[in-house]
Amino acid sequence: MVNKKVLVVLVSAPRGRRADALARGMVEARLAACVSVVPAAVSHYRWKGRLRRDAEALLVIKTRAARLAALKRWIARRHPYEVPELLALPAAGGSAAYLAWLLQETAKPRR
Numbered sequence: 001m002v003n004k005k006v007l008v009v010l011v012s013a014p015r016g017r018r019a020d021a022l023a024r025g026m027v028e029a030r031l032a033a034c035v036s037v038v039p040a041a042v043s044h045y046r047w048k049g050r051l052r053r054d055a056e057a058l059l060v061i062k063t064r065a066a067r068l069a070a071l072k073r074w075i076a077r078r079h080p081y082e083v084p085e086l087l088a089l090p091a092a093g094g095s096a097a098y099l100a101w102l103l104q105e106t107a108k109p110r111r
Contacts, residue, residue, distance in 0.1 A: 006091040006099055007068060009061040011075060011084060015039055018080060019057035025078065026061060031071045033105035036060040062091075064106040 009032075013019040016039075023035035038058040045052055063071055068088055075084055091099075 003091045003094060003099060005064055005066070006094065006102060007063055007065050007088045008091055009059075009063060009068070009071065010087045010089070011059040011061060011079070012041065012043055012056045012081075013059055013084075014080060015055055015057045019059060022075075022078065023059055026063075026071065026074065027105075029074060030106055030109055031067050031074055032061045032063045033102040034062045036062075062102055064103055067106050067108075 011022075013022055019037050019039070023032075023037050026032040026035050036059070038060060041056045041058040043052075043054050043056050061071070065088075072086060075086060
């Protein structure tokens, strides 16, 4: 069963401190409950007419669907790439306790 309230978002980023800073910032802003940094990804792609191969980190972002627009804006302002990868996938399954925690952690901060 697909949970329409929860998304898994994939974003590639430079390895190292930049990826860690992006991950921490998303959690601090409550745009993500958790960001897993997979440090050893290698991406093959075509950019501006040339084939490229780059060492990157993959950020696996767990968030609520209602926070996606804010997350996109946050990434657009802070990500070093001209066109950052951002793919949002619906979550299927998941434990009830984890999903409840995720929704709690991504609630809009109270002012």
